[in-house]
Amino acid sequence: MTTAISVSGVVKSFGRSRALDGLDLSVDVGEVHGFLGPNGAGKSTTIRVLLGLLRADAGQVSLLGGHPWRDAVALHRRLAYVPGDVNLWPNLTGGEAIDLFGALRGGLDRRRRDELLERFELDPTKKARTYSKGNRQKVAVVAAFASDVELFLLDEPTSGLDPLMEAAFQECVREVKRQGRTILLSSHIFSEVEALCDRVSIIRQGRTVESGTLAELRHLTRTSISVETARPISGLVELPGVHDAEVAGTHAKFEVDSADLDKVLQYLHRFELRALTSSPPSLEELFMRHYSNQGTREELAGV
Amino acid sequence: MGQFTGTGRLVRLALRRDRIQLPLWILGTALVVFSMKSAVVGQFPTEKDRLGALRAVVDTPAILMFRNSPTGLSDGDMLAFGALTFIAVVVGFMSTLAVVRHTRQNEETGRTEMIGSMAVGRRAPLTAAMIVVTGANLVLAVLSTLALIASDLPTAGSLAFGLGLGAAGLTFAAIAAVAAQIVEGARSANGIAASAIGAAYLLRGVGDAFGEVQPDGYTMTTAWPTWLSPIGWATLMKPYAGNRWWLLVLPVLLFVVLLWLAFALADRRDIGMGMIAARRGPARAVPRLLSPLGLAWRLQRATLIGWAVAFGVFGALIGSVASAASEAFDEGTGAARTLRELGGDGALTDSFYAAMLTMVGGMAAAYVVQAMLRVRAEEAGGRAEATLATGVGRLRWLGSHLVIAVLGAMFLLLFTGLLAGLLAGLNTDDVGGALGDLVPGAVAQMPATLIMIGYVVLVFGLVPRLAGALGWLGLGVAVAFGQFGELLNLPQAVMDISPFSHVPALPVAEATATPLVMLAVVAVLLGGAGVALFRRRDLAL
Known part of the structure; x- marks a missing residue:
């Protein structure tokens, strides 16, 4: 058994x-x-x-x-x-x-x-x-x-x-x-x-x-990322897995689904990264979204 | 912020919580009062009937004990003789339960802590409880008075009757207020208050039983113990026979003193605590605790000991008063002669025993209802959940409490019969005879008591959330119909609802096995159905 x-x-x-x-x-x-x-x-x-x-x-x-x-x-x-x-x-x-x-x-x-x-x-x-x-x-x-x-x-x-x-x-x-x-x-x-x-x-x-x-x-969670680049960032918002992006010239703050993290970072390389801070994916955030009434499975999976 | 800030809001909260319960108590009591006159007139229509009855009564301590000293022959006199003390007990319970419900019970459940954290004065909870209960007793006094006036009884006497009831209720409310300050648990506070009511009833019973018969041969002057009892004060006011208004001073005075004491105690203690500090206990459990039966015994022990004391006092009383009854018999009084003609040699003592043993049966019923409702308290308190989540089955858990209720009732009845028989025997130099009368008579109450156990198990299995209310209601019906049914002039079919109507009145009646066996069979059926239902239902948390 x-x-x-x-x-x-x-x-x-x-x-x-x-x-x-x-x-x-x-x-x-x-x-x-x-x-x-x-x-x-x-x-x-x-x-x-x-x-x-x-x-x-x-x-x-x-x-x-x-x-x-x-x-x-x-x-x-x-x-x-x-x-x-x-x-x-x-x-x-x-x-x-x-x-x-x-x-x-x-x-x-x-x-x-x-x-x-x-x-x-x-x-x-x-x-x-x-x-x-x-x-x-x-x-x-x-x-x-x-x-x-x-x-x-x-x-x-x-x-x-x-x-x-x-x-x-x-x-x-x-x-x-x-x-x-x-x-x-x-x-x-x-x-x-x-x-x-x-x-x-x-x-x-x-x-x-x-x-x-x-x-x-953890794959269902998102990492919060804040970056500074040499050249102005473009096209970030359209990438799959990116959420709540705020882009201002060479600065950007956004959240990314853990599954898409690698692809997004590779994309950012073309703007020449100067600084990067990331907050690790927390289960707490996942739970919070499940606990709140708005959260649904689709939303979390980023579909 | 004052000591009494927020009292008004707490009064409204208490009234909201009691919006069904208190009106039921008050209206029910007023209805009983209203129905009394037709009952009395139906039972004793003519003055001749009344004279004959009262002449016999004044020489029968057993009847005096549970009624009152007769004051005259009018409708009002007969009503006060027959019903006043019984109703005073009901009013007493209404008052003490309400006070504890709104004071100690709130503390025990932590509600007072919440309330106390808000803009509420220290004295507000107790003040609010006392205002509500005082109001309830006032309304009850007024409604009872009106009910009596509506039955065509004299206005002044009716007012004395009503005020006497209300005053008795207030006194017991104040006793409950003090008890609620002293002990930590609501159960214990209710227990102390109930003992006070029982003691008051017993004291005036002794005073009436040993009263002095007046030259007219049918009215009495009560002995001194009655003066010590709040219920006695209501009877001593003599409604319809003098209306001694000044006697209201005694309950009011005691009310004020006890209320002062309750506030003094409340000011000096912490919320949630009693006056007696909790002691430490053993770090390890003794082996005999470590089984469902051991646990049930531990939980039921205090209840059984308390009842054993009450039964012991009562049994001793039966045994000692019995000699007074037979002395009255020996003196060859008019009443004794009448009774001898009617019932033959020894009938007076026997009828005394029979009346007493019926009361013992009622007490046994009250014990088993309290003991069996413990299972509901365990379930509602979440402790049954913890116990039943271990390797203890539902049958074994419920069965443990059943065993203790059954054996406990058996012990109480045997103990009372033996004690009363022994004392009566020593007084009359016929130990064998007295034991032979009293022990079987006490044990004969067992099958009807078993029905009460079966009934409580049934409501527990069927409607657990109502088990408490239905359990006590069932006890009220069983005792009222079985023991006061004739007083209320109820039809036989209604009285037959009570199991106690079917118990042969030993030693007067002949011992017949059939009704006892039938009662036992019904008890087993009720209990069996209750157990089966409990095993099939969800735990009601």
Whole structure:
């Protein structure tokens, strides 16, 4: 088995509103898969369908080779889930909650638990009602990474963590990845996604709009370039892949699709380059355009 | 910026949130008040009927405990005797729930933090809550008065009845305001307020039960415990029989003192915190916590202990008052003679036991509704999501709470029966006999209690978002129809809706297995349907 999660054409409605509208998602075993989309796009709903907490109205879902609704309990022993909004029992301590989640999941590595507590600087003797949002998240994160499971479903696990804890979290993800485990990571933090993910899927309004490796996606991004030449520039605007060009004599500022970068630079050589600054292609820009309502696939592909 | 800035806006917000709930409470109460007179007249049409009934009542502590000390024979007197204390409890719950809803519950959910960051004074949230609840009690007092006047009752007495209710509501509102300052959780604050209502009801019950019969043989002077109870003050005003207006001073005075205390406490504490600092706990879980059943027990433990205390007090009361009842019986009073003619030897004590055990059944129903609604609280609070995402199936998760509700109710009933039987037996030198009367009588409440469990599981499976409202409504219907149905003069078919109408009134009635088995079967069907529905539905977050 090489596919850990396979979702195709899944539809889920709540009353009249359609949360998932033919969603596709494929996650390979052993990869860290980024799951991105604006608020309300359906990320948490998808994860809850994968957990068998919600039932899909239509479409195919397969998780670790099983059916998420029918085989829920057996599958849950093989996965760990960190919800986006961690709710704990107010009068249990963090330590008790971690042990409880571990036990209900089918076991917990005690040494690893203590090591993680130290790494995340979490006081396990405090009652959950006194924890901040970040500390409640740490409880769920520690409980997840101290479990011996094949799959991690992480729903914005670091939204309340400070940068030091964010680094600790990334380290944990790399460790479990090295052990060959699979991670589905829903996140809004682009640097986190760039640092950790092998592949990403971007969803909007319940539908997958983009899916691929980061390298593939980079091809969909644009590099910002500012040049100064010896001779006045002409004909730049008409080149394929060039956008938002501002040309003033020997100065030009423009954006270029990464796929067309080489051709455009060769074209500029004929005006004798004096200076060139470029801002590297950022996934953030790509995501931003997917997140905003105007962005469409065609526009991004530069067609 | 003043301490009270923004109060007006918060009042409007609270009224908007309560636009359905508060009118329902108020109109429902007024409607019950309005229906009372025809019920009383239907039950006791002539003065002769009333005289006969009250002569028996004044020697029956059990009835006095749950009604009131009789003050006379007029329609108004009979109404105050039969219904005043019961309605005062309803008004009390309306008030305390509203106060906690608009104070501590807002803090617990973080809404007060949002509000507090805006141009709103420190004292505004509590002030707004108290204004809303005071207004609600005022409207309730006026509507109740009008409902009574509309039933052709004397104006002054009707006003005393209505104001007594409103004043009792205000007192409990102030108690809830103080409770909401002291503890961190809305559940705990509601629990403290509910205990205060229960204690007030019990105190005046004891005062009425041990009251002194007047020379006329059918009216009474209550004993001192009634004077300690806000519900007692409403009865001591004697609507339609003297209208002692000055007694309104007591609730108003207590209201002012408690309100001052609540504000003093509110000024001295941080938003979101209680007066009692949170303690640290264990860094590791004990092994017995580490299962769905262990978790359910941990979550349900405090509720069960609280109820065990209430059941224990009640059982002890049954056991100790029983001897007073049989003393009255031994003294050969007129009422005892009548009862002996009617029911044979020992009938007085037995009817006392039967009436008490019906109340125990109602308490058990309230316990299981609260215990089973915990599953909805877990689901709505997102904790069920986290639990069910582990290797715990839905059946096992729901089943764990079911087991605790069933065993908990069984324990409470047995415990009460044993305690009451033991004390009654020691008082009457017949431990075996008293245990034989009270233990089976208490356990006989179990099948009807099981139906309440089954009912809550069914609404939880079917309409989770309404489970809380429907659960408590179901309890209200079961208790009102089953235990106060005759008082409300309801037709038998309506009373039969309540499972408690089908419980044989042991030890007066004969123990028959058929209705109990039928009740248990219905309970299993309801619960089974609820579990099946829950396993098929989406989690309602």
